[in-house]
Amino acid sequence: MGxxxxxxxxxxxxxxxxxxxxxxxxTDVINRLAGKKSVLDLVGLLTPKEGAELRSNxxxxxxxxxxxxxxxxxxxxxx
Numbered sequence: 001m002g003x004x005x006x007x008x009x010x011x012x013x014x015x016x017x018x019x020x021x022x023x024x025x026x027t028d029v030i031n032r033l034a035g036k037k038s039v040l041d042l043v044g045l046l047t048p049k050e051g052a053e054l055r056s057n058x059x060x061x062x063x064x065x066x067x068x069x070x071x072x073x074x075x076x077x078x079x
Contacts, residue, residue, distance in 0.1 A: 008016070020029045046054065 016026060016029055019033070020026065024032075
């Protein structure tokens, strides 16, 4: 693996240094920040109860949205 020298401002360096873990290199930090995220990174973030509550809230929001869309369509069509 090769290396490169880059120039960053003192402000950017300070921010990067603040994000650096005790055993992490600056390369590690940059790779972590620039890495692609996956929805699988969220696994385990919520408890099963919180997940069920979130799922229920999403279903309620979707149902209300469908109802509003149907009501708007009826008003537009003049029914």
